[in-house]
Amino acid sequence: MAVETSQQEKILDAAYHCIAKQGYAHVTLRQIAKEAGVAVSQISYHYQNKEGLLLAVVTRAANKYQEYLQDYLKPDMTPKEKGDTLIRLYQQLLEEDVELFRVLYDLVGLSLWSEPFRLEVKEVFEGITEQITTEVFTDELMGELGYVYSSKTLASVFFGGLFGIAIQALLEQENEDIIKSLSALVVIFNK
Template sequence: MNNEMEKANQSQKILLAAFECISSKGYANVSLRDIADEAGVVLSQLNYYYKNKEGLFTEVINMMMQKYLQEVESHLSKGTTAKEKILSLIMYFQEMLDENPKLFRLLYDFTSMALWSASFGKLLRSLFEDLANLIEKHVLNNIPAKSNLRGYTPKSIARMLFGAMFGTAIQVILDPQEKKLPEALRAIELVFE
């Protein structure tokens, strides 16, 4: 039992070190040796637990996706109206950009890689689909029929909302000195007026 816990701890330690390295330096700039050094393990342990760099990154992505989806759903559950719920999500994006931009950097690195890798592409499609489903479920299912959103499917609107937030967030990361970009996130609430 103790040996199993130690193995789980080693695996988790490697995973957290990989998250830290990749989100700080980018996937292309990190070697398995960098990750092993950060985790305080020998290189062969990374291969033992994750086979190769892609296998390790896949697990980092899965960890990030699970955390991200839980946090998004938690924020979408706040408030009673669609506008309150989307404002809560916007506030989450703003907080993440201010306090934890590494998660966004990792997500953008992952997005870039998904364009060239079928396995990463499948994971990213799943993440985007899950995010759109959460927005649809928590925000758009309660929109009145007379809303200015009629004529569009809830799925289309959910994808547009997420795309606007995702695109604005990368602009904030690329130009952190531009103080008006976070305001652009808040402009999304105009959809609900």
């Protein structure tokens, strides 16, 4: 009982997985079309051109990230619990869905050289830090910790730590130690 999936969706799926396998730089439209089981010209038809398709992949990756967040972060959690949960989410993703990280890193890299992508990715990142700012580093927690830094600053540091450590994990074959070291990020809200 195959779910009816539009050809447009199949192409997007295929593009996502091809990028996860080879990176945007080495992916060709022919590979994507082959993986999706459609003609190459269908990509142009549905997404204008290669850039249009890749931009759609950015949105898809961002959505997937958001879905994970909604699954993990529950409204009734305390700020510290949310911080802990974010750390655990990254640890789990690094073990079970490393594809997502590779795609994210790759698309951030693409955004360094292409303005349309930069704007899109920048917005995604700002959304993430915004969420961390308001949900983790709340006024209440900030008062408790007594930092001289703003909640926005701490959110950037926290997210930067998550991302930076994740990159180190991506580079290692045996990355269990590095994945565990993500836990040490709690030092930020356990002053």
